[in-house]
């Protein structure tokens with residue numbers, strides 16, 4: 001399955017220093033993992049975490065989960081060594097934090113061979129440059145860093161996320177314009193399923209591909225919220241059938257449940273079916 005076509009409902013951060021969590025992840029039904037060398041790893045543990053992570057990835061066992069390695073920024077004392085190490089790791093892409101310019105992406109690209117790049121979108125300057133960052137030839141996905149963003153915006157955390165909505169939507173526009181993946185920021189209260197579900201539903205409504213997570217307890221909620229529902233799959237099938245029947249009769253429009261169905265709705269319907277099938281084939285592997 002190519003990187004863009006596959007599901008990203010649940011994207012779990014794992015501190016690269018925590019062997020127990022690195023092991024636990026092999027048993028979790030996550031679509032992707034962010035193996036973290038940045039904020040989840042204490043300063044004193046950074047070089048050791050790089051070695052721990054390298055060994056864990058070499059040992060394998062992560063199945064069909066997409067493996068992203070989040071390095072420290074190239075302006076830190078660990079960034080360049082992280083990037084060179086990640087280039088040799090058995091991972092699918094390298095995630096760069098606090099991306100603000102395409103020059104930073106060029107610098108990373110020079111260190112990591114042909115691995116795709118993902119960007120943490122979490123600073124005001126980065127958000128303002130989202131279009132150019134998304135259009136970089138090596139760019140494959142955006143991860144919203146809503147904790148850093150809230151810090152930089154000096155905004156309050158609100159259930160409706162109004163203070164950061166412009167930022168989320170600028171990144172969504174940039175990602176969709178370039179056809180790259182975009183996953184939403186974390187929900188910090190990892191024991192609050194109801195709040196997490198509400199934020200997942202909001203992200204899904206906005207057009208996010210999935211949710212970044214910090215704890216295994218959050219996985220099922222995100223997987224459910226970002227999968228097409230049975231009702232959506234049923235409607236998609238009926239829309240496609242009705243439109244094909246209308247076309248066979250020389251019509252360009254069908255009606256399903258009292259609503260028009262045109263070619264563009266059929267494109268969305270086919271995407272829903274494709275995502276549903278991709279999820280099924282992931283769990284069957």
Ligand SMILES: CC(C)(COP(=O)(O)OP(=O)(O)OC[C@H]1O[C@@H](n2cnc3c(N)ncnc32)[C@H](O)[C@@H]1OP(=O)(O)O)[C@@H](O)C(=O)NCCC(=O)NCCSC(=O)C[C@H](O)C(=O)O
Pocket residue numbers: 012013014015020021022024025036039040120122144145146147148149185186213214215216
């Ligand atoms: C939040 C935690 C510190 C809680 O850890 P812990 O106290 O160990 O939780 P539990 O005892 O409930 O754990 C139960 C078992 O699950 C494993 N576990 C816990 N967390 C993870 C995980 N993330 N991945 C895999 N496995 C995990 C434990 O090892 C236990 O296993 P077992 O004993 O075998 O049953 C902890 O969850 C944690 O460290 N989470 C990650 C925090 C993190 O990554 N933070 C950085 C990312 S957030 C961010 O920076 C986003 C962005 O940049 C922004 O700006 O917004």
Ligand SMILES: [Mg+2]
Pocket residue numbers: 039097120122145147148
């Ligand atoms: Mg951050």
